[in-house]
Amino acid sequence: MTRPLQPASRARMTELGREESLALLASVPLGRLGLSQQALPTIRLVNHLVDCGHIVIRTHTESALLRDPSLAEVVVYEADQIDLEARTGWSVMVTGRASLVTDPLDVAHYQQLLTPWIDIDIDHVVQITAGIVTGYRLGPST
16 A cells, blocks of 8 residues: 655755765765766766775675776766655765776775675776765755
């Protein structure tokens, strides 16, 4: 049985600054990576960390992101935390260039900090440079 829609108050959306947006992004373990695959947009759920203003993820050899590891691909990364009942929360989106991390010390460092959630070999580390950072907070309307 479907519940009837209840009238709800509307939420107010407030734009966030770059630093607060990146701090919120760092506070959650998962996000969505948007990239182009065979000339079409695709979205992948991945775990991440934020380090010095960069988003760091791990990926596998067959990843669309690594089709040409010598190129830095423009991607979008998004994460949020939303309370559907209260209509509160936040959303952060970062657009920037994703590039393969190749320094062995950096790779080892990130592999130690960022444990894959899935049971396939995730040997590569990718860093997304935060070019455009947009964040919004949803809160009670005044």
